[in-house]
Amino acid sequence: MAVKRVSSVDVARVAKVSQSTVSRVFTPGMPVSDETRAKVLAAARKLGYSPDAIARSLIMRHTNIIGIVMADITNPFYPNVLDQFTHRLQASGKQTLLFNATTGRDVDDTLPLVLQYRVDAIIITSATLSTAMADECARHGTPVILFNRYIPGSKASAVCCDNVAGGRMVADLLVNAGHKRIAYVAGRANTSTNVDREKGFGARLRECGIAEWLCEQGEYTHESGYAAARRLLARADRPEAIFAANDIMAMGVLDAARELGVRVPEQLSVIGFDGIPAGEWQAYSLTTIRQPVEEMIDATLELVEQRIEKPDAKPIIKMIAGSLVQRNSARV
Amino acid sequence: MAVKRVSSVDVARVAKVSQSTVSRVFTPGMPVSDETRAKVLAAARKLGYSPDAIARSLIMRHTNIIGIVMADITNPFYPNVLDQFTHRLQASGKQTLLFNATTGRDVDDTLPLVLQYRVDAIIITSATLSTAMADECARHGTPVILFNRYIPGSKASAVCCDNVAGGRMVADLLVNAGHKRIAYVAGRANTSTNVDREKGFGARLRECGIAEWLCEQGEYTHESGYAAARRLLARADRPEAIFAANDIMAMGVLDAARELGVRVPEQLSVIGFDGIPAGEWQAYSLTTIRQPVEEMIDATLELVEQRIEKPDAKPIIKMIAGSLVQRNSARV
DNA sequence: CTGAAAGCGCTTACAG
DNA sequence: CTGAAAGCGCTTACAG
Numbered sequence: 017m018a019v020k021r022v023s024s025v026d027v028a029r030v031a032k033v034s035q036s037t038v039s040r041v042f043t044p045g046m047p048v049s050d051e052t053r054a055k056v057l058a059a060a061r062k063l064g065y066s067p068d069a070i071a072r073s074l075i076m077r078h079t080n081i082i083g084i085v086m087a088d089i090t091n092p093f094y095p096n097v098l099d100q101f102t103h104r105l106q107a108s109g110k111q112t113l114l115f116n117a118t119t120g121r122d123v124d125d126t127l128p129l130v131l132q133y134r135v136d137a138i139i140i141t142s143a144t145l146s147t148a149m150a151d152e153c154a155r156h157g158t159p160v161i162l163f164n165r166y167i168p169g170s171k172a173s174a175v176c177c178d179n180v181a182g183g184r185m186v187a188d189l190l191v192n193a194g195h196k197r198i199a200y201v202a203g204r205a206n207t208s209t210n211v212d213r214e215k216g217f218g219a220r221l222r223e224c225g226i227a228e229w230l231c232e233q234g235e236y237t238h239e240s241g242y243a244a245a246r247r248l249l250a251r252a253d254r255p256e257a258i259f260a261a262n263d264i265m266a267m268g269v270l271d272a273a274r275e276l277g278v279r280v281p282e283q284l285s286v287i288g289f290d291g292i293p294a295g296e297w298q299a300y301s302l303t304t305i306r307q308p309v310e311e312m313i314d315a316t317l318e319l320v321e322q323r324i325e326k327p328d329a330k331p332i333i334k335m336i337a338g339s340l341v342q343r344n345s346a347r348v
Numbered sequence: 349m350a351v352k353r354v355s356s357v358d359v360a361r362v363a364k365v366s367q368s369t370v371s372r373v374f375t376p377g378m379p380v381s382d383e384t385r386a387k388v389l390a391a392a393r394k395l396g397y398s399p400d401a402i403a404r405s406l407i408m409r410h411t412n413i414i415g416i417v418m419a420d421i422t423n424p425f426y427p428n429v430l431d432q433f434t435h436r437l438q439a440s441g442k443q444t445l446l447f448n449a450t451t452g453r454d455v456d457d458t459l460p461l462v463l464q465y466r467v468d469a470i471i472i473t474s475a476t477l478s479t480a481m482a483d484e485c486a487r488h489g490t491p492v493i494l495f496n497r498y499i500p501g502s503k504a505s506a507v508c509c510d511n512v513a514g515g516r517m518v519a520d521l522l523v524n525a526g527h528k529r530i531a532y533v534a535g536r537a538n539t540s541t542n543v544d545r546e547k548g549f550g551a552r553l554r555e556c557g558i559a560e561w562l563c564e565q566g567e568y569t570h571e572s573g574y575a576a577a578r579r580l581l582a583r584a585d586r587p588e589a590i591f592a593a594n595d596i597m598a599m600g601v602l603d604a605a606r607e608l609g610v611r612v613p614e615q616l617s618v619i620g621f622d623g624i625p626a627g628e629w630q631a632y633s634l635t636t637i638r639q640p641v642e643e644m645i646d647a648t649l650e651l652v653e654q655r656i657e658k659p660d661a662k663p664i665i666k667m668i669a670g671s672l673v674q675r676n677s678a679r680v
Numbered sequence: 681c682t683g684a685a686a687g688c689g690c691t692t693a694c695a696g
Numbered sequence: 697c698t699g700a701a702a703g704c705g706c707t708t709a710c711a712g
Contacts, residue, residue, distance in 0.1 A: 074706085096422055407705085
């Protein structure tokens with residue numbers, strides 16, 4: 017296998033300079049005379065040389081690689097997130113090592129691997145890790161930033177949409193539209209996202225004098241939203257309004273309503289959460305809370321930079337408000 | 349920054365063995381006495397040691413990292429592909445370095461970077477590279493496998509759905525249903541995917557005695573499919589059947605029809621290509637050609653293994669047949 | 681089974 | 697500006 021790779025020593029030989037000089041030519045900001053530079057570049061081109069980032073990482077003690085741990089790549093909210101992360105990271109000269117965690121399980125068994133590759137920082141999305149593991153990373157000096165979830169009391173910083181506030185907005189909208197029989201389609205129970213959205217939603221409902229509402233379990237997929245809606249819409253006391261913990265489930269709800277001939281929004285208001293592009297399509301026209309993805313990514317990347325500089329800075333949790341996007345799936 | 353990392357030398361010191369021995373303990377298959385192993389493991393645990401994959405890569409001359417270059421992460425066909433690639437790669441002990449290329453441009457400027465990280469192989473998806481660049485990679489000894497596209501005559505191997513055959517299937521279905529006024533909504537013109545699907549489609553149409561059909565340009569997005577359909581459905585000689593080069597555009601077509609009150613499939617048959625999950629949703633129930641994603645991924649990964657072993661083996665292009673999935677968006 | 685030593689391909693003080 | 701040398705953290709012949 018491995019063809020003989022060309023190294024800086026080879027280039028040095030043909031350019032008739034020292035290996036250090038070759039290295040300098042490929043390190044921006046290092047002093048090299050124009051003449052020497054030209055010789056080296058010519059030799060490099062001739063040999064097809066490019067510096068070895070791995071060797072560089074070893075001596076530099078950082079890799080310029082950011083690990084992104086992600087489950088649920090398949091949930092339509094995330095491709096956009098991943099797209100933006102990789103673009104932005106590349107623009108600042110960093111690479112992305114992508115780890116695929118198993119949905120619904122914590123990532124404690126994945127992280128040791130990530131750590132072995134000596135990534136400069138870890139971003140964790142749509143997955144949860146234990147406090148112990150977060151602290152283990154801190155011990156290794158590898159900053160961990162949680163995206164769209166948080167672990168109170170751990171060493172991991174986090175950037176989150178304000179899901180509690182978002183849940184409250186939904187409750188307000190539904191109550192103001194005069195709805196009484198209301199249902200919530202939950203996401204996976206152990207996710208902070210689900211917990212917070214439900215918490216804000218329920219709290220506000222209670223404040224408005226609605227003490228009870230239906231609740232069905234979902235798991236953040238179209239299918240589970242559809243199934244939950246089938247159960248809900250089959251009841252004698254069919255709800256007039258359904259809030260689903262994310263957009264893709266809300267779309268499942270809408271598809272169930274369509275199938276059953278329940279008219280939206282006349283007979284049923286449906287609201288989602290996320291603001292994925294598909295919610296805009298004519299078939300759904302979904303009213304939702306849009307997560308401020310760009311700002312969240314900005315904040316995450318900023319935190320990554322800061323923590324790489326100062327790994328022991330105190331962990332912070334940054335909440336950013338989402339915004340209501342009114343379309344046609346909910347009465348107003 | 350960089351906290352003092354613990355290395356095998358540190359572990360050796362506290363375990364009172366040589367550094368080589370520590371290394372052996374962490375290399376499966378190396379002979380170590382049980383007693384020694386226990387001492388080393390204890391020391392390692394105590395210090396929080398884990399081997400440095402970067403240093404290992406340098407001496408081993410391979411990284412166990414596969415580079416995946418991808419544009420269009422946001423196209424719903426790809427999250428699933430990426431999900432499967434990363435899962436399968438991880439299962440065989442490999443990591444994924446993800447590069448995000450710009451949609452519609454070639455990746456010649458991204459590849460030098462990929463090469464610097466000394467990835468063991470490169471998988472390119474939804475992006476095109478020049479023959480020159482493919483050959484440059486070959487020269488570096490880094491195998492390149494194209495997924496879902498191919499470059500005839502280059503040094504890069506490829507795995508593809510048989511798009512020509514798929515296009516023919518669509519034509520057959522439409523002709524058999526008795527459609528005469530037919531339209532094609534194209535994907536980006538320079539993609540082999542689009543070229544082949546149209547080629548098979550057009551050839552079969554001609555064989556069946558249909559010499560002309562409408563054609564609108566799209567770019568593989570819902571929006572562009574929607575826009576193309578608006579143009580098509582506004583015509584006096586409105587088509588009775590539309591084949592869109594991928595599912596997401598077909599869904600845009602369906603949304604345009606819905607908006608205009610054109611009934612599907614009674615007044616309009618719509619067929620897509622890909623087999624994305626969303627096509628199954630009640631709102632669309634899209635008839636389509638399903639790409640055999642699993643088999644394509646199997647084949648790609650197999651090719652990756654082979655080419656890592658023998659980088660100069662002759663490039664091959666592997667075509668795998670897709671299959672017709674009939675749902676309710678097309679008359680039969 | 682274990683240790684001493686060389687070497688992977690770089691960067692960067694240290695001298696000149 | 698340039699070169700000689702040390703060292704990043706490993707693996708793996710080579711001896712014993």
